[in-house]
Amino acid sequence: MNTAAESASERQGPPLLRLRGIGKRFGAVQALRDIDLDVWPGEVLALLGDNGAGKSTLVKIIAGAQAPTSGSMQFHDQTLRQFDPRTARDLGIETLYQDLAVAENLDVSANIFLGRERKKRLLGILPFLARREMRKESVLALQKLAIQLPLRQPVGELSGGQRQAVAIARAAYWQAKLVIMDEPTAAIGVGEHAAILHLIQTLAASGVAVILITHTMPDVWQVASRITVLTRGEKALDGRPDDLDEDLVVKAMLVGKGVAA
Structure with missing residues (x-):
């Protein structure tokens, strides 16, 4: 069983x-x-x-x-x-349709945080993406599921199975x-x-x-x-x-x- x-x-x-x-x-x-x-x-x-x-x-x-x-x-x-x-x-409730709703021009980390990007403020005024923080969190999310992926490679260049893994990691990361x-x-x-x-x-x-x-x-x-x-x-x-x-x-x-x- x-x-x-x-x-x-x-x-x-x-x-x-x-x-x-x-x-x-x-x-x-x-x-x-x-x-x-x-x-x-x-x-x-x-x-x-x-x-x-x-x-x-x-x-x-x-x-x-x-x-x-x-x-x-x-x-x-x-x-x-x-x-x-x-x-x-x-x-x-997360739904992974066959098209996966991934942004092919963005890398793995950006897709894990797609629509939920973390931001910081420069000098407390100008907002900017906290890319380093998101990459660090993405590494932990992938490691938790024993997924090995090139973090900075555009998702459009990944295989079908790797794209599925990105979508699954995204769902798992957001609990x-x-x-x-x-x-x-x-x-x-x-x-x-x-x-x-x-x-x-x-x-x-x-x-x-x-x-x-x-x-x-x-x-x-x-x-x-x-x-x-x-x-x-x-x-x-x-x-x-x-x-x-x-x-x-x-x-x-x-x-x-x-x-x-």
């Missing part, structure tokens, strides 16, 4: 994230219907489903990018109303409590693939909850502590990897509710 699964099996107390009856309608299209979902600290939840299953819509709701049509959402026992991406980030990852191992090399999975396990071991969206089934059984399958906007299956197999999960993705374990 993987480390994430072990930590999840020992979870205590209320969930970090609690969704109840979440629905989302776009005109005549019901994208999500009555979704209940709990996520605990230190858990890696694999959110699976075919294209159009509702994964992206659900993630955007959790990240504050879209408002649900119905249902309620709690984070740390706080009911969320008038929720937006800035509020999500302030609460500790994210929940990190949502959308296909983090897509289009990266084999060696980097293993490194990203290790980083996911490291986040979970530190108590960070991770929602992992992926189509790579071996990754699910390597790092996930729980699997939730969405089909046509409904929750079709939920369980621990040890209690499920790939055939059952794929069948749930295709058929939907009513799949027996």
Whole structure:
């Protein structure tokens, strides 16, 4: 059993994230219907489903990018109303989309502090970036996750896996409590693939909850502590990897509710 699964099996107390009856309608299209979902600290939840299953819509709701049509959402026992991406980030919800939202012309340190730059004042008047302080903090952030990167190299010159590592380090540095990852191992090399999975396990071991969206089934059984399958906007299956197999999960993705374990 993987480390994430072990930590999840020992979870205590209320969930970090609690969704109840979440629905989302776009005109005549019901994208999500009555979704209940709990996520605990230190858990890696694999959110699976075919294209159009509702994964992206659900993630955007959790990240504050879209408002649900119905249902309620709690984070740390706080009911969320008038929720937006800035509020999500302030609460500790970080979302790493496939494009990663990195500034390719800036170096690693500048990306870790992107939008949260530290500043000082020259002679107490003129503001300027505290670059040396940010680089020092960036080194510590990377070391904490055992990430080795050329600190002053523009992120646009890094590989796909290295960019993922920068985004993960940024989330960890700003003390994210929940990190949502959308296909983090897509289009990266084999060696980097293993490194990203290790980083996911490291986040979970530190108590960070991770929602992992992926189509790579071996990754699910390597790092996930729980699997939730969405089909046509409904929750079709939920369980621990040890209690499920790939055939059952794929069948749930295709058929939907009513799949027996």
